[in-house]
Amino acid sequence: MNASKLSSALYCAVAISLLSGCAASVKSGGSPMLPIQATAKQNLRVNFEGNSKVQQNEDWPLLKQEWKEALHAEASAEGYRLAESQLLSLDGKDGVGIKINVSNFRYITPGARYGAGIMVGNAWVNSSADFTDLKTGQLLGTRTYDTSSSAWEGVMSAMTQEQVEAIARQIIADIKSAKAY
Structure with a gap:
């Protein structure tokens, strides 16, 4: 392989890796089983709550909006x-x-991560979800969903949008795999 082809291949590999980013991973725990009837899975209602510190964060409305969109896409x-x-x-x-x-x-926004890399620090989300039967009001279970990124990954680190997408994917997967007793 000549030097120009090798340079082009290396350039493409670096560009693809910079654009792809790292996938966010979710740490979850809580109720080992969710007893959800198959018919109940068709009708999901979501509500977002945060403590006073969370609600005072200027990015709270943006976080809720992106999370709602991610949940909607996964549910659909x-x-x-x-x-x-x-x-x-x-x-x-x-x-x-x-x-x-x-x-x-x-x-952490993608623009901040791409513009400043490790200088913007870590992104994280600490959350839990209570699953309730809408017909009876019975609590079916509670699960925790936490995710974080390391600033040391630089522009490859997962930003908040990717993190809420990963949590949404996990929530819907938990509902899908739930079996009624």
Whole structure:
């Protein structure tokens, strides 16, 4: 292989790796099983809550919006209907309420990460989700969903948007794999 082809191949490999970024990984725990009826999975309602520190964060509305969009995309891909609700009230219909409780987060935008790399620091989300039967009001289970990135990965590090997408993917996977007793 001549030097120009080798340079081109190396340039392409570096460009692809810079654009692809690292996937966010989710640490989850909590209720080992979620007893969810198959018919309830078709009707999902989500509600976002945060403590006072979280609600005072200027990026809280952006985090909620991106998370709602990620959950909607994941739910739609599985054939589930998802709607946001300010309160998860009983409506007498089969469904699952998902109350997402955010205890802490640090929002890092792609622009900040690409522009300043390690200088912007780490992004993270610490959260839990309470799964409730919308017909009976019974708590089906609680799971934690935490994710973080390392600034030392530089521009390859997962930003907050990728992290909430990974958490949304895990939440919907947990619902999909849930079996009723």
